[in-house]
Amino acid sequence: MYLTNCHNMGFFKxxxxxxxxxxxxxxLKGEEILAVPILASSDIVLIHADTVIRKEYIEKLxxxxxxxVYIKNDTEFKEPKRSVYGIEETNKETLTxxxxxxxxxxxxxxxxxxxxxxxxxxxxxxxxxxxxIINNLTEIRNISTDMYSHSINVCLLSTIMAISLNMNKKKVxxxxxxAILHDIGLRYISVPYVNIDILDMNNKDTLEYKKHTxxxxxxxxxxxxxxxxxxxxxLLHHERADGTGYPFQKKLDKIKPEVKLVSVCDDFDSFIxxxxxxxxxxxxxxxxxxAGIGSLYDITFAAKLMELxxxxxxGMQVVTNEGEVGVVVKQNGEMTDRPVIRMLVxxxxxxxxxxxxxxxxxxxxxxIVDTIE
Numbered sequence: 001m002y003l004t005n006c007h008n009m010g011f012f013k014x015x016x017x018x019x020x021x022x023x024x025x026x027x028l029k030g031e032e033i034l035a036v037p038i039l040a041s042s043d044i045v046l047i048h049a050d051t052v053i054r055k056e057y058i059e060k061l062x063x064x065x066x067x068x069v070y071i072k073n074d075t076e077f078k079e080p081k082r083s084v085y086g087i088e089e090t091n092k093e094t095l096t097x098x099x100x101x102x103x104x105x106x107x108x109x110x111x112x113x114x115x116x117x118x119x120x121x122x123x124x125x126x127x128x129x130x131x132x133i134i135n136n137l138t139e140i141r142n143i144s145t146d147m148y149s150h151s152i153n154v155c156l157l158s159t160i161m162a163i164s165l166n167m168n169k170k171k172v173x174x175x176x177x178x179a180i181l182h183d184i185g186l187r188y189i190s191v192p193y194v195n196i197d198i199l200d201m202n203n204k205d206t207l208e209y210k211k212h213t214x215x216x217x218x219x220x221x222x223x224x225x226x227x228x229x230x231x232x233x234x235l236l237h238h239e240r241a242d243g244t245g246y247p248f249q250k251k252l253d254k255i256k257p258e259v260k261l262v263s264v265c266d267d268f269d270s271f272i273x274x275x276x277x278x279x280x281x282x283x284x285x286x287x288x289x290x291a292g293i294g295s296l297y298d299i300t301f302a303a304k305l306m307e308l309x310x311x312x313x314x315g316m317q318v319v320t321n322e323g324e325v326g327v328v329v330k331q332n333g334e335m336t337d338r339p340v341i342r343m344l345v346x347x348x349x350x351x352x353x354x355x356x357x358x359x360x361x362x363x364x365x366x367x368i369v370d371t372i373e
Contacts, residue, residue: 023071031053031054032053033072034052034069038069048355053069070315095152107215107219117177117181123155123176124159124176146275147186150270150273151182159175160308174230175262177227181230183212185219185234186216188212188216194275209276210246213234213247217235232258235247239252260301261301263298263301264301271285281371282311282312282316286309290306310331310339314328316371316373317373320366322366326341326358327341329341329342335361338361340358340361341358342355343357343358
């Protein structure tokens with residue numbers, strides 16, 4: 001039996017009276033209050049929300065391989081947050097390593113960069129060892145705050161996509177390494193790139209920002225340990241299908257599939273993190289990429305990204321067209337815009353007293369108009 005609680009990370013305000021906190025089951029001490037019910041794959045509620053978690057429940061949850069649950073907490077969560085894709089230790093270690101190496105990296109002095117390559121290969125191994133995330137990547141959140149975490153996010157998302165497309169081992173490794181280093185050129189430019197839209201820059205700053213692809217490629221061009229494909233990812237990840245990208249305005253039919261794949265993953269994480277872009281909500285980023293299929297993005301890779309990413313991840317609070325607020329508790333297969341919502345607040349601002357789920361696949365006149373993050 002596959003069991004699930006709301007599969008999303010971090011914590012957020014679900015009501016004014018408490019904080020909903022995501023925590024490892026083996027860190028529970030007992031007496032915590034469950035915030036979101038634990039469901040079986042058949043959608044049967046095994047433990048209801050508001051249940052006081054006793055120690056015998058913890059033992060049973062561990063036995064059933066439930067790793068995380070949501071609990072109510074009115075104090076600040078002190079434990080480290082769960083990482084963006086759920087492969088916690090790898091992400092944490094990789095972020096520390098990448099930040100340390102790139103912070104001390106000097107242009108074209110690339111001896112230590114091979115350690116970043118090894119970190120990317122470790123991410124590949126982590127994805128392969130947790131195959132359940134390949135077809136259920138619903139935990140993307142806009143938590144990238146710098147070049148380092150953005151690079152790791154793009155590496156992981158690109159790796160997951162490559163594996164899900166059954167690419168061979170060599171291609172997956174080239175993608176992973178190229179993705180983790182794709183924005184190394186940002187180290188060498190003199191304009192800010194966090195939560196700034198390139199379209200809003202003046203001409204001088206735009207030209208400076210666009211140099212990061214050329215500078216990044218130049219920095220690693222002579223590195224024999226880095227494949228030509230990985231180098232091309234660094235150089236060409238901002239090229240577009242219609243030839244409107246940079247640095248060369250190449251059309252994607254002239255570019256390797258590996259570059260096209262990383263390109264769409266990079267844009268998605270850039271949009272939700274605000275790295276080189278104005279920050280967007282997840283559904284806004286997805287809609288932007290959908291609109292760009294064929295003109296900006298390769299059809300195959302953009303469509304695969306849409307398949308992998310939940311428009312409204314489990315645990316996200318949403319607002320309906322009826323003015324009510326709820327929290328997503330379950331996905332409906334590939335219909336990621338029609339999840340099941342646990343209702344929290346009526347349109348008049350009063351709280352739901354009963355546990356009410358609304359399935360958007362059944363209620364066809366009900367739809368989500370906004371999210372609360």
